[in-house]
Amino acid sequence: MLVKKRRVTIDFRETVRFFADGTLLFFAELDRIGLLIEPYAGKEYHLDKVVRCRSLPRDAVAAQVLQQLNLLSKMGRRENQEICDDTVKYWNHASGEFGIGSQAAPLLEHYVGKIPLRLQKDLGKGVTEAMANCVHHAYAFPRKGEEGVKVRKWWMFSEERDGMLTVAFCDLGVGIRSSLRSGRRWNLKEVMTLLRSFGSSEKDSLYIRVALKLGTSSTHKIERGKGFSDIMNVIRSEQRGNLRIYSDNGFYEYQRVQGDRFEDFKTSIKGTIITWSIPIGSD
Amino acid sequence: MLMIATDFAKLPVGRYPKDGPFNGEKFRLEFLVPKLKDFDRVVVDLTGTLGAGSSFLDEAFGGLIRDEGFTVSQLEGKLDIRSDDDSEVVQIWEYIRSARARNARH
Numbered sequence: 001m002l003v004k005k006r007r008v009t010i011d012f013r014e015t016v017r018f019f020a021d022g023t024l025l026f027f028a029e030l031d032r033i034g035l036l037i038e039p040y041a042g043k044e045y046h047l048d049k050v051v052r053c054r055s056l057p058r059d060a061v062a063a064q065v066l067q068q069l070n071l072l073s074k075m076g077r078r079e080n081q082e083i084c085d086d087t088v089k090y091w092n093h094a095s096g097e098f099g100i101g102s103q104a105a106p107l108l109e110h111y112v113g114k115i116p117l118r119l120q121k122d123l124g125k126g127v128t129e130a131m132a133n134c135v136h137h138a139y140a141f142p143r144k145g146e147e148g149v150k151v152r153k154w155w156m157f158s159e160e161r162d163g164m165l166t167v168a169f170c171d172l173g174v175g176i177r178s179s180l181r182s183g184r185r186w187n188l189k190e191v192m193t194l195l196r197s198f199g200s201s202e203k204d205s206l207y208i209r210v211a212l213k214l215g216t217s218s219t220h221k222i223e224r225g226k227g228f229s230d231i232m233n234v235i236r237s238e239q240r241g242n243l244r245i246y247s248d249n250g251f252y253e254y255q256r257v258q259g260d261r262f263e264d265f266k267t268s269i270k271g272t273i274i275t276w277s278i279p280i281g282s283d
Numbered sequence: 284m285l286m287i288a289t290d291f292a293k294l295p296v297g298r299y300p301k302d303g304p305f306n307g308e309k310f311r312l313e314f315l316v317p318k319l320k321d322f323d324r325v326v327v328d329l330t331g332t333l334g335a336g337s338s339f340l341d342e343a344f345g346g347l348i349r350d351e352g353f354t355v356s357q358l359e360g361k362l363d364i365r366s367d368d369d370s371e372v373v374q375i376w377e378y379i380r381s382a383r384a385r386n387a388r389h
Binding site: 098099100101102104105108109112117118120121122123124125126127128129131132135136227229230 | 292293295301306332334335336338339367
């Protein structure tokens, strides 16, 4: 839309539910567009020059989510939805540009005392490693075709719904495949050897698999590669819930019982999302 | 005594300054090493942190062996690591004991 310089109109009438990972990507893209059209630090941007909301969701809860995320006013809507639904009240978001933990801390502090200490600490570890990875690798070089884009942010969401806590972390960087193939993150020879052992293809899901293998390997150099262990441990030590990683076209899901699942989608998300979903109700 | 949550950061991030302003190298150089040089016994308490990732912990504590010339037995005598989560204490000692001094690796 920015390239063609045409305003996009979004109709939310039939939207009945916002899922954390997809909504986070939507939120991140809108935020990036806003920062690109008005790239002045601290200035409030208005998306309605390029993105307009034509109709609110008929579903009251879905409409409240847009309000809670402060997206309605940014897209030119003047309505002020009263946020009365419990599930919407528990949507939280955070974002930042560097590895500054204090920008994510308020979101995580929200769960202090509400979830077991071990889970709270594991989540913090997973989030900080995702953040360090984002700062270090995701924006190490621009995506192809986005050479002029200077926005290097990360975004986070959390949601409590039906006894599940979902925390999602997103960047709009180069994706795991490009990062691995650049040779900056890992030794390219090691990457290609592992890739061949997994079936040699250019699928993004295979590169996620390579990154997980390299990033959790105990044989790897001691100073590197622990980040993915922390990201996995949120689910491994809880022994329940699931971890989902989307990177460009690739998808990976880990569940304690079902194990690993890899898939590739037709459309790229043009970035990376890591999502943890953990039951927090008594069972 | 060093309380990481209040003296440094509630959510420290990463290994090096390029990872974030509250990184493991900074904690080691500006907080840990001066205390270890000045005192016979140093208490480091992680209580109240929201989680400290492996990169931070390994760089801060494993780096004492790799980059600062301390030995494991010296640190066992000087460092008293505490946390509201015992697994963090175990993890830090694993990083210390598995680290190798840089000059010993070549």
